[in-house]
Amino acid sequence: MKVLVVDDEAPARERLVSLLESLSQYEVCGTAANGVQAVRLAQETQPDIVLMDIRMPGMDGLEAARHISQMDTPPAVIFVTAYEEHAIEAFETHAVGYLLKPVRGERLKAALEAASRPNKAQMGALGGTVGQSSRSHICARVRGNLELIPVEDIHFFQADQKYVTVRHTGGEVLIEEPLKSLEEEFADNFLRIHRNALVAKHSFGGMEKNAQGCFEVVLKGTGERLEVSRRHVAEVRKFLKSL
Numbered sequence: 001m002k003v004l005v006v007d008d009e010a011p012a013r014e015r016l017v018s019l020l021e022s023l024s025q026y027e028v029c030g031t032a033a034n035g036v037q038a039v040r041l042a043q044e045t046q047p048d049i050v051l052m053d054i055r056m057p058g059m060d061g062l063e064a065a066r067h068i069s070q071m072d073t074p075p076a077v078i079f080v081t082a083y084e085e086h087a088i089e090a091f092e093t094h095a096v097g098y099l100l101k102p103v104r105g106e107r108l109k110a111a112l113e114a115a116s117r118p119n120k121a122q123m124g125a126l127g128g129t130v131g132q133s134s135r136s137h138i139c140a141r142v143r144g145n146l147e148l149i150p151v152e153d154i155h156f157f158q159a160d161q162k163y164v165t166v167r168h169t170g171g172e173v174l175i176e177e178p179l180k181s182l183e184e185e186f187a188d189n190f191l192r193i194h195r196n197a198l199v200a201k202h203s204f205g206g207m208e209k210n211a212q213g214c215f216e217v218v219l220k221g222t223g224e225r226l227e228v229s230r231r232h233v234a235e236v237r238k239f240l241k242s243l
Contacts, residue, residue, distance in 0.1 A: 002029040003112070004045060006038040006061065007053035007080065012101070016051055016080070019105050026112060035059025036137070036148060039067045043146055047075045049115050051099075054081045059136045066123050067139040070146060076115035096126055134185045138166055140173035147173060151189065155203040155219055156226065157182050159196040193217050193236055194229045204243070207236055 003026050007013045013031050020026050029045040032038040034056050042050060050068065054061040065077045078097040081088075091098040096118045099111050118126070137148040153169045159179040166173050183190065183198055190198040205220035207228060215228040217236065228236055 001025060001048040001112075002027050002045065004028075004030050004032065004038065004041055004047040004050045004075070006032045006035075006050060006056075006064065008033050008056040009053075012053065012080075016103060016108075019103065019108050022105065023109060023112070035061060035064030035067075038064045039139070039146060039148060042068045042071065042075065046073065049076045049078060049112060051078050051080055054079055054083065062123070062126065063135050063137070065118070066120075066135075067137070067146060067148065069118065069120060069123055070139060070141065072144070074117055076117045078111050078115055091126065096122055134188075138173075138175060140166065140175050142173055149173065151186065152202075155200055155222070155224075157190070157198045158226070191236065191239055193232050194227055197226055199226065201239070204236075204240060207233075207240060 003020055005013050005016045005020070005028060007016065013033070017028050017031065020028050029047050030041045032041050036059050038050065038052065050065070052061040052065055061079060065079070068074055068077065076097070078099060079091065080099045080101060080103060082101040088098065088100070097111055097115050099107055135151060137150055138154065140147050140149065149166060149168050149170070155167045155169070157179060158165045158167070162176060163174045164177055164179055164182070166175055179196065179198065183192055186198070190200055191204075192198050199217055199219070203219050203221075205218040205223075207215055207217050210216050210225070215233050215236075216225040217228055218225055
């Protein structure tokens with residue numbers, strides 16, 4: 001079985017690789033030092049199991065596992081953690097595999113043998129329980145592959161029936177996530193301007209009336225315009241004055 005090892009600390013990666021090499025039925029198919037690398041390598045190598053550190057700079061292990069779970073054939077995930085006892089209880093409650101640092105050979109072998117793929121409900125519940133912050137990236141499926149878009153590169157989210165368009169510096173993609181949940185998750189960085197649109201605060205260039213007398217947000221840099229509904233005009237005006 002192929003195993004992907006993910007940890008931001010080289011000694012920890014090397015220890016896991018060494019332990020795995022002593023187990024003949026497992027093969028290390030790659031190592032990653034952060035969550036973004038983990039998602040990309042998971043697509044490239046198609047592992048059966050991922051040993052995933054949780055606390056990593058940028059994209060942490062919980063977010064990386066959430067993205068990886070969207071693969072066509074997602075691997076099992078075993079979280080490797082130094083969390084305190086109350087957080088460990090969360091892993092046990094949601095039936096998610098985990099290993100405590102420092103990892104011991106016997107525990108690793110047992111965890112690998114019991115490894116199972118966490119579902120989206122488990123990942124969502126686990127993230128809230130152990131204090132998962134908002135995502136650093138949005139994951140979209142593009143021509144059968146997963147594409148990661150840094151949240152800081154996104155200009156706006158715009159809903160159209162069951163899909164949401166994500167406009168970013170490199171173009172646009174479609175995702176299937178409720179606009180309401182995106183608004184709640186990214187409340188610090190995005191502002192609702194319409195029932196169908198959230199705009200990144202860094203992308204606001206101004207607000208103007210069009211020829212029909214309706215207000216529109218003008219996006220910084222691109223000059224693109226998005227309609228502001230009447231109920232959100234006051235809030236947008238207040239935000240622009242605060243800049």
